[in-house]
Every structure is written in structure tokens, then in C-alpha cells.
Amino acid sequence: MAQSSGQAVARRGGGRKRADAERNIALILSAATECLARDRNASMSDIAKAAGLGRVTLYAHFASREDLLRAVLAETIAEGTEVITAAAPEEGPPAEAFARVIRSCWPLLSRFGSLHAAAQRALPPEEVRGYHDEPMAQVERLIARGRKEGAFRADLPLEWLVTSVYTLLHAAADEVADGRLTGEDVGEILVKTLLGVLEPE
């Protein structure tokens, strides 16, 4: 979304105009992520202000709050996918690999606070879920490997296990964002909870 806006500007203008547009889009995405992580109801005005830009500039790049949310989701989830890849889910015993994946992506999820809740409120749930296709596929491959190797339970549908992981990860982020889960090491709480779901009885 952000790139295509940048490209459209590039087609219309010269190098300077393009550099300005790219800088503004980066400012907007960063401000939007920060504002929505803190306050799921953050408005376009809040975001423009945090980015140090006018509302006209903001709307020139993102026609609606929904469009901006889509761009922020795409960017933050791409970051999550990279973090999961870096944790090498395909290596080593499945339960250890899974714990490694959760420990590496939890700080990101936690930092994004109420962003997912903001998206769920503003966009259709199937669209929000669709943005998570790639990280969910990574988790699905790891769970499937664990089932094959006998480390994870095979008596429940694979897709349900993936949904359980996805749901509990975001529930934990909501709990932290809403101040219901504090002070504890939430990453470790999640590892224990999710391995409880995945490991055989």
C-alpha cells in the first residue's frame, strides 16, 4: 500500500517530490503504529499530529483510516514474519523451536499493543486474519512437523491448533494493552500456555 502510493507520486513528479513522499509515508506509518499501539481508537488527526504532518498530507497518502490500518498491518506483520524466519522454526526439536519462535515474536506483539484490536474493530475479521496468512503458515508448518515427529498432539485438527495459537497470542497482547496482564513475564506465560495446547496429554 505504502509502496504503491510512493510509486504513484514518483510517476507524477521528480526525485525531490518522490523523496518527500517516501519520507512522509514512513513518518505516517511509524506514527500510526505508535498511536494505534497505545490507543486502539486513535484518529487520523491524532496520527497526523504525531507524524508532524497536516491532515491534507495524511489523506493524500491514505484515503481513509481503514487504508492506513491496512498498510500498518501489512508492515508490522511482515516484520513478524521476518522475526519468525530468523528464529529458524524448521530447526531442532519442535517444542524447543516453538518456544524459540514465541519468545522471539512476543516482544514485537507486545510492542504493537492494541494495534490488532484497532484492526479488528475497523476491518472485517476475515481481512485481518488474511494479513496473517504468512506467519500462520509458518506456525502451521512447525506444528505439522511436531505432529509428524510425535512431539505435538495429532488428535485435534491442525487448523484449529494454528487458530488457537493465533488467538491466544493476540489475546495476550490485548491483556497487556488493557493492563490486565502486567509485571509477569508474559512471553514465558505464553510459551507454557501454548505448549499446553500443543503437547500430547
Add this chain to the structure above:
Amino acid sequence: MAQSSGQAVARRGGGRKRADAERNIALILSAATECLARDRNASMSDIAKAAGLGRVTLYAHFASREDLLRAVLAETIAEGTEVITAAAPEEGPPAEAFARVIRSCWPLLSRFGSLHAAAQRALPPEEVRGYHDEPMAQVERLIARGRKEGAFRADLPLEWLVTSVYTLLHAAADEVADGRLTGEDVGEILVKTLLGVLEPE
């Protein structure tokens, strides 16, 4: 909500008017539950049509779709609370009591389909959660008893375990409503998943 509307009408009119109002409110709540269970985006017009009433009558009882959703939530969750009470969560071994509770309330949750998703889309999440205070307190007491008796894990925060149960129950209802979880005995899938979360390693 429904009762207070009925009472307001009663104060204004006689017995016949009051009986009509009560009948209409019952028709509306039943139609709204059915429509929203099937389609999270069901509109006030859809609901009026399903109830066999005009939009004017519908709006006379419920000023907005949000108000109607609140009344439907309050009613369906009260039904859930009764079902949990009837399952006697305070009796017998905690894991068995928990399985009994899930098996008894799952058909209800499944029947309500996308109703919870509709509420989550239209109302603030803390409000939707607030309506669940009573059933969540029932589940919390059962989990606390299980921890005391050594049947459930005590190394994770109690409130997080309650949130995990609440979240996974509604995630399963969403999966069924959206056709991603079908054909299997979802109640049993839930019992296994949730006991996986609750029982010690």
C-alpha cells in the same frame, strides 16, 4: 434492557398495550439472535423483517442496533450462565466438572454462531467482555478450585487461564460460524484443548 422497555410501555398504557409490547420485544430478541447468529452483519431491517414487524416498531423498542445487540447479549449470556449453573461446576473432580461445563455450554455457543463476532464489531471490547462477567466468574471459581486441589496448573495467572478459556470458546464459535471448523465434534475438541491449557505439565 428488554424488561425496562416493557416496563416503560406498561407505565404509559393498559394491559393490552403492555402485552403487545412484551410480545414484540420477545419477537425482536428472538429474530435478532437468529439473524445475528447467521450473519454478523445483519441489519436492523433484516431483523425487523425476520420478526415480522415494521422498522418503526423495532426502533420504538431499541433505539439503535447497538442497543439491540446489548439486549441480545444480556439475554443469551444469562442463558449461558444458567446452563453452567445446571452443570454443577462446584461438584466432583475439577477436570470432570470442567468437561461437563464445556459440553453443556458448547451447543449454546455454537447455536449463537456469529453473534459474539457481531457484538465485538459493534461494541467496545471491554463492554462485550463485561457482559460475560458472570459466566467468567463461574469458570474462575472452578479453575481456582482445581488449582487448590492440584488438578489444574498453578504456575500461570488465574485471570490469564480464565481469559484463555473465554477466548478459545469464542474462537471455536467463530471457526464454526465461518465454516473453518466443521463435521468434527467441536465440543470434544474444545474439552481437549482447554484441559491442555489447564492441566499441569
